[in-house]
Amino acid sequence: MTMKGGGLRLGEKILFGIAALFVVFAVISFIGMEIYRAHSGKKMYASASTFDFSAQGRVGSERFRELGCTNCHRAVRNGTNHGVGLDGIGSRRSAEYLAAFLRQPESTYQTQTLEHGPGKRAAYVADLPESDLRAITSFLSEWKAVQGSPDARWPEDTHSGFIDEMVKIWAPSTWKSQYHDVRDESPSATPPVGPPASPSASPSAPHEDH
Numbered sequence: 001m002t003m004k005g006g007g008l009r010l011g012e013k014i015l016f017g018i019a020a021l022f023v024v025f026a027v028i029s030f031i032g033m034e035i036y037r038a039h040s041g042k043k044m045y046a047s048a049s050t051f052d053f054s055a056q057g058r059v060g061s062e063r064f065r066e067l068g069c070t071n072c073h074r075a076v077r078n079g080t081n082h083g084v085g086l087d088g089i090g091s092r093r094s095a096e097y098l099a100a101f102l103r104q105p106e107s108t109y110q111t112q113t114l115e116h117g118p119g120k121r122a123a124y125v126a127d128l129p130e131s132d133l134r135a136i137t138s139f140l141s142e143w144k145a146v147q148g149s150p151d152a153r154w155p156e157d158t159h160s161g162f163i164d165e166m167v168k169i170w171a172p173s174t175w176k177s178q179y180h181d182v183r184d185e186s187p188s189a190t191p192p193v194g195p196p197a198s199p200s201a202s203p204s205a206p207h208e209d210h
């Protein structure tokens, strides 16, 4: 094929044309989205966690940043996503678990750890002074996920026909006798602040007889 005179073949023109359209579409969408975002008062990513820190929890949140945890973990508007996300972890893990994990990560974590544990990059965490470990445990266990968000133990308080439908379609009928529906134990408000985060400790949980 010579470049002189011929230029692109029809098929090539169509292919390049389609690719160019995609690029133009992506750029326009991005600009449109940014303009929309700048002008709308709504937050694009609603915050899914809340915190109401005790004095010790506040100290813990400072130590969390000072001790390099945010090199790997993202916390309250700081840090990276290199390690596992800890957003709202107080609703997922009990204070006992967190205290144990910080001291003996390898025997506490359900699978093998990559970074916490002797000889690994976050090995220093287990050797921190007791006061730091206690403060960080308070901080993490007081950092709750908003009910209904992915990290929360309980789904939203409102009844959802969609979830009923999904359960009907996807959950094998044998599950109904083997497991109870977590929605039946839904607390009326957010989980209690402070340790432990287990549902049975919730004073507002209406059903504790499972």
Ligand code: HEC
Residues within 6 Å of the ligand: 064, 067, 068, 069, 070, 071, 072, 073, 082, 083, 084, 089, 093, 098, 101, 102, 105, 109, 112, 113, 114, 115, 116, 117, 121, 122, 125, 136, 140
């Ligand atoms: C070098 C990166 C790194 C650093 C630094 C680090 N972490 Fe982690 N962290 C991880 C990774 C990765 C995991 C998942 C477990 C593993 O593979 O070690 C984890 C897991 C955790 C967990 C358990 C989460 C769960 O759901 O079980 C907690 C709690 C935690 N880190 C707290 C901390 C605190 C507090 C610090 C600072 C004192 C810290 N981490 C520093 C990488 C890091």
